[in-house]
Amino acid sequence: MSVQLIGKKGLNRLIEIALTLLLFVVPALLISLPFGITWITERTPDDPYYIKYLIILTYSGVMSELILWRCHLMMRGVNRGQAFSLKTVRHLRVAAVEMMVLAVFYLATMFWMSKFFMAFLFVVFVLGGCLLLVLAEIFRQAIEFKEENEMTI
Amino acid sequence: MGIRIHLETMMAQRGIGLTELADKVGITPANLSILKNNRARAVRFSTLDAICRVLECQPGDILEYTDTE
Numbered sequence: 001m002s003v004q005l006i007g008k009k010g011l012n013r014l015i016e017i018a019l020t021l022l023l024f025v026v027p028a029l030l031i032s033l034p035f036g037i038t039w040i041t042e043r044t045p046d047d048p049y050y051i052k053y054l055i056i057l058t059y060s061g062v063m064s065e066l067i068l069w070r071c072h073l074m075m076r077g078v079n080r081g082q083a084f085s086l087k088t089v090r091h092l093r094v095a096a097v098e099m100m101v102l103a104v105f106y107l108a109t110m111f112w113m114s115k116f117f118m119a120f121l122f123v124v125f126v127l128g129g130c131l132l133l134v135l136a137e138i139f140r141q142a143i144e145f146k147e148e149n150e151m152t153i
Numbered sequence: 154m155g156i157r158i159h160l161e162t163m164m165a166q167r168g169i170g171l172t173e174l175a176d177k178v179g180i181t182p183a184n185l186s187i188l189k190n191n192r193a194r195a196v197r198f199s200t201l202d203a204i205c206r207v208l209e210c211q212p213g214d215i216l217e218y219t220d221t222e
Contacts, residue, residue: 151194153184 012079019072026068030061056109063102070095084143092136099129157217158196160189163208178203 029036033054037043043050070091077088103125110118164174175185180200187193188200201212208215 148194151187151192153180153188153193153196153200 012075016072016075016079019068019075022068023065023072026061026065030058030065033057033061052109052113056113059105060102063098063105067095067098067102070098084139084146086140086143089136089140089143092132092139096129096132096136099125099132103129155218155221157191157219158188158193159215159217160185160204163210163215164189167208169208174204174207177207 034045037050037053037057038045041049041053043053045051074088074091077083077085077091082088103122106118106121106125110122164170169177171185171189172182175182178185178200180203184193188196204215205212
């Protein structure tokens with residue numbers, strides 16, 4: 001079974017729609033966090049861990065929303081046939097910085113939360129940020145080659 | 154770049170216009186214009202071959218190297 005990868009009806013379009021939906025889902029989850037934390041962890045607001053969870057999850061949600069927005073913009077560019085553009089490079093770099101910022105936050109939370117879990121998240125997001133920076137550089141060079149090829153008559 | 158293309162001169166000598174030359178060479182008028190105005194980064198041998206065939210000239214008749222430094 002073949003899947004059409006380019007075009008309005010393609011898989012890329014589905015990904016763009018999914019990202020758009022997530023952009024609305026994440027803020028809704030953020031708003032429901034105070035109730036969600038109580039429901040899932042059974043901790044009340046007077047519990048010290050409640051505040052810690054609230055801070056970590058709120059900040060994670062906000063940064064995730066920013067990273068999702070970047071992914072949405074990149075996917076929109078891909079669907080418009082503008083994958084290899086300086087805008088994509090910029091989006092990748094900004095997303096990388098956002099992941100690094102989140103990683104630093106998780107590093108800071110190691111002092112008052114689970115060290116192992118936060119260290120794990122720190123490593124994951126640092127690696128993710130590095131991967132995006134490498135991708136940005138690959139895209140930048142690809143744009144150079146593309147422009148060179150376009151100006152080859 | 155030190156390589157310059159003197160396509161206009163040869164085109165005028167042969168009495169051929171941009172669109173007609175582009176059509177005979179097999180490239181778009183836009184690309185031929187890029188070539189004519191020395192904005193191209195590179196030329197394929199196949200393109201150069203077609204231009205020389207249509208204009209009945211040698212590559213040296215349309216290509217010139219000048220030291221820009």
